Amino acid sequence: MLHSGEDKSDVVQLPEGVTPFIRITQNEFLGRKHKKLKEEDIAICVCKYDADDPESACGEGCLNVQTSTECTPGYCQCGETCRNQRFQKCEYAKTKLFRTEGRGWGLLADENIKDGQFIIEYCGEVISSEEAKKRCRAYEAHDLKDAYLISLDANYFIDATRKGSFARFINHSCQPNCVTRKWTVLGETRVGIFAKQDISVGMELAYNYNFEWYGGATVRCLCGAANCSVFLGAKSQGFQEYNHVWEDGDDRYTVEKIPLYDSAEDECFPVISGTSGGNEPTKILNDSEGTMCKLEPSNSTCKNYNIGSGSTPKKKPQRIPKRKIKSSRRKQVNDGDFAKRFASKEAREEITKYEGIKNEATSKLNSVYEEIRPTIEEHGLDNQDSVSTSVAETWIEAHCSKYKADFDLYFSVIKNVMYPHPATDSFAAGPSEGGVGPQTANAEANPPLGGAE
Numbered sequence: 001m002l003h004s005g006e007d008k009s010d011v012v013q014l015p016e017g018v019t020p021f022i023r024i025t026q027n028e029f030l031g032r033k034h035k036k037l038k039e040e041d042i043a044i045c046v047c048k049y050d051a052d053d054p055e056s057a058c059g060e061g062c063l064n065v066q067t068s069t070e071c072t073p074g075y076c077q078c079g080e081t082c083r084n085q086r087f088q089k090c091e092y093a094k095t096k097l098f099r100t101e102g103r104g105w106g107l108l109a110d111e112n113i114k115d116g117q118f119i120i121e122y123c124g125e126v127i128s129s130e131e132a133k134k135r136c137r138a139y140e141a142h143d144l145k146d147a148y149l150i151s152l153d154a155n156y157f158i159d160a161t162r163k164g165s166f167a168r169f170i171n172h173s174c175q176p177n178c179v180t181r182k183w184t185v186l187g188e189t190r191v192g193i194f195a196k197q198d199i200s201v202g203m204e205l206a207y208n209y210n211f212e213w214y215g216g217a218t219v220r221c222l223c224g225a226a227n228c229s230v231f232l233g234a235k236s237q238g239f240q241e242y243n244h245v246w247e248d249g250d251d252r253y254t255v256e257k258i259p260l261y262d263s264a265e266d267e268c269f270p271v272i273s274g275t276s277g278g279n280e281p282t283k284i285l286n287d288s289e290g291t292m293c294k295l296e297p298s299n300s301t302c303k304n305y306n307i308g309s310g311s312t313p314k315k316k317p318q319r320i321p322k323r324k325i326k327s328s329r330r331k332q333v334n335d336g337d338f339a340k341r342f343a344s345k346e347a348r349e350e351i352t353k354y355e356g357i358k359n360e361a362t363s364k365l366n367s368v369y370e371e372i373r374p375t376i377e378e379h380g381l382d383n384q385d386s387v388s389t390s391v392a393e394t395w396i397e398a399h400c401s402k403y404k405a406d407f408d409l410y411f412s413v414i415k416n417v418m419y420p421h422p423a424t425d426s427f428a429a430g431p432s433e434g435g436v437g438p439q440t441a442n443a444e445a446n447p448p449l450g451g452a453e
């Protein structure tokens, strides 16, 4: 197998089946030259090399390192010992290309990598958003299914489709072991892949693409993480708003909450109307530092990406109004006082007990909601990713208790309808009292069903 950190030649020997590309170790600029730094703009640190302290030569304490700026050769007093020229010197970790299951090619660590270590630069052609849009259409026309474009800043993109580094093979994961970071190198912004934890040799490298999704066909995520969002971009607001399936009071159910069939071959997951085919709405690819790659509608059937300026889509997705934060009270469901509809005392007592538990759980849920409401509002609408884990846990716990209480109550009602106790007091109503089910006294004792405790 090929070690991505070894072969520095332009045209690389690739394993069979990999679409050829030209390997570059520095971004190439389309339509402009590399910036030439003016002397007064060069950031010069104050580090001095001390043979007894390797950190002295532009380690973590270096002013340039702290501002994610590489030192400029000839200007850094540490000279050759400067350790802050990793992009310039291609100080990549050893990695290896391998074939994944269902996700095309991927890149794995070919040596142990330390938390925070620079792994590789995401190199490609630096192009404007206009050019990105054009290229995207061309790629779609050629039915390329993998997307290799990431955003560099508001106006530029890095396209690693035809020319790039091996970083182009790093797949997305919802639980990644790498992150992207932007660094300023000789006046230009460059994107590096860094380890966000220790990575052992043989582990696949992955970072979170942070797709911002505004419609179009969905790409099923096969990262296999326990917290997988099921689709690339499923957590983005665009995806959530566009792909919601139904709303029920406060709750909005999106496609990601619907159970999927496991088989990758079966396309059994829900088809969301209006999201496929020729009129694909806008889609945005967002790198982990928050800059965005606007993706636009296209007329092709390409599923993975549409890149463009972000101008008006041909067919606007139906915008679903953002969920309003409830004023002060959550909706209270009136279950209709089931207990009093039963003829037997035992049934009434049992159901009354469960009604009490359910009311308590509802009140608890309401008060938890009141507690977390400021946090939710503070973090901007309903993005549950923004609230802290402890808040989310409290909220989930209150929901679970409420669901259990609901279940217990309804179970008890159904049980008493199906297997009624004999009517034991004068309350036993005739049909006009509106019993929930058959009210005939049943000589048979309790049903062979247990309670729902």
Ligand SMILES: C[S@@+](CC[C@H](N)C(=O)[O-])C[C@H]1O[C@@H](n2cnc3c(N)ncnc32)[C@H](O)[C@@H]1O
Pocket: 102, 103, 104, 105, 106, 145, 146, 147, 148, 168, 169, 170, 171, 172, 173, 220, 221, 222, 223, 304
């Ligand atoms: C930058 S490329 C990654 C390398 C790619 N696997 C290859 O073979 O060249 C991004 C593309 O890989 C695929 N991909 C990456 N991560 C994925 C994931 N978690 N689930 C499904 N497909 C994924 C998608 O087709 C995506 O457009």
